[in-house]
Amino acid sequence: MRRRAFFQLSAASLSAAWLKALEPTGPAIVDRFVAATGGKAAYDKVTSEVAEGTVNMGAQGVSGTVRVLKKAGNAYTVIEIAGVGKLEEGVRNGVAWENNKITGARVRSGEERAVHVRNAAIDLDHQWRKYFPTAELAGSESVAGEDCYKVIMKPATGEPETRFFSKKSGLLLKMTATMPTQMGPMPMESTLSDYRDVQGVKRPFKLGVNAGGQAAEMVFSKWTMNSVIPDTAFAMPPEVLALVPKVTAKPAK
């Protein structure tokens, strides 16, 4: 009797081990996401991106427009909200900055700068190994009713990001991270949905962001790749330039 129980237990342990061995690794899951959204070859052709849409903090009656530009390590995002004005942020030649009428102009430094510079990279998704040396599978979780792999991605410096990839489609459905901000570490959760093909690469046209207790939803109506973006589009506003006197206006590559 005791021997039978022992064998049953051993079989169960072995099954768990086999199942684990059958599970994909973290890197394989991220690579599958790259493949599911177009593949490396399609990503390699992307030199710039422009996304435009609306931003809505519906629960609080606040809404506006959003425009995101990316090109060769430079980035610029502007959100315009009635009663608040323009909320601008960007990365230009390695300088990460923000500017708005509420808190003024500021140049980001340290870990906060590192995160924004990393996120500005045009190859962030498909060359993810450059930015995240490790990607570790940390279990499964349901996101909006869809079974997902939970993968912890650790950058060379700074806090890890946790990403949730659909087991079925391979798409990235959720990200959580603690973002370094001017006000200190801020937990942030993003949900990604409504993936659509944009010149061979699938992009999430709906992005939900929950940070600092405020929930916002961005819905993009237009997303283009490889359009010509003049370097001036990434120029820092005079208020920011005043804070970075040594920055030279190198053209974006």
Place this chain on the structure above:
Amino acid sequence: MLRLLTALLLALPLAALDPVWLETFDKVWQLVQDKHWDPAELERDGWTRLRAEYRPKVEAAKTTAEARGYMREMIQRLKLSHFHISGGESVEEAVAYGDGRPPFDVAIIEGRAWTWRPEAGSAVKAGWELLEVEGKPLGESLQRLAQSRKGPMLIARQRALVLSRLSGEPGANVEVTAQAVGGSPQKLRVKLLAPKGQTTRFGFLPPMPISIETKRIGDVGTIAFNVFLDPVRLSPAFEAAVKGCKATCRGFVVDLRGNPGGIGILAMGLAGFFVTQPDQILGTMVRRDSKLRFTVNPRAEIFTGPLAILIDSGTASTAEIMAGGLQDLGRARVFGSRSMGAALPSVIERLPNGDLFQYPVANYISRSGKTLEGEGVTPDQTVNLTPAGLAAGDPVLDAALKWIHAQKSLLPTVRR
């Protein structure tokens, strides 16, 4: 007419209370349950018990006013600021109808209403006691409020009550009975003025006139504004005022009296016009999942000379965060009377029944480690108002000017 209509609507019975009211109750309860910054404290305050107590009451309510009343009662039991359910009308605190304003300000001294800072040409002079509005005595209503509240919050509510009685459409006449010290009561008709400033909108807040007044009083620059909204106009106004003081002002006065706050992080941005060092902390917003610091960085134009901030019982929320933070940093000297002590960061959401629900989502701890909620900012120099002081002018501003002129250094504005 509108008040009568409101009273009629409040009295209307319902055939059966729409299920949306129970849904609304559940939403209110759940939002607080999910967002309160300290679940243990919430439980100690009996939030679960309050649900069991009030849900059946809402379910059995015969009128919408009754249902809304129970929900308001439930959230008031937590004794925290920034809880409000809009919709219907509050019976005790009359709501302003029309955005006209009287040609004078109102100060509350020991539970009585006094006129203050009249507009040029106003028939009502400063330092008169206001006895009646439209034949309705003020004393009894002010006393009734005093039974339920104390401290700066009471004074602010009493002032709001008087101002709401004095409201109406711009151009309308309101009859007031006022009495100068040592004089006899006089009945006067005062014409209501248009609101000061431009109207702005933000989120679910109703349209609000934003008034920003900058001026020079001799060699001192001043700025007064009524709410922390509309940064597109407010920040440039601060910048222009600071720039205008460049090398010519002995000091600067920021008048936050009667300012109820607004966009929280605007305190960081406006404080930035008065600091020289980056990453200075005004205080900390304590949420359930994080502690966020209200961090100040110098703006492009800054004023480095003596800074006075004026506060009173109407100074609340973001205004308290700015005043208390700059006081804690040793950057400003604060004059006036204790602020409201209503400093919980909050959000406003629409409820299933269409009402708006404002609720706090964080606690706020000042740089010095003090909880501002319920405590407020204590001035460095308290200036007690008296009828004679009101008649003489603005004793709080005078105290600030006197202090500025007593400072030795004349520090110019620095452009970084």
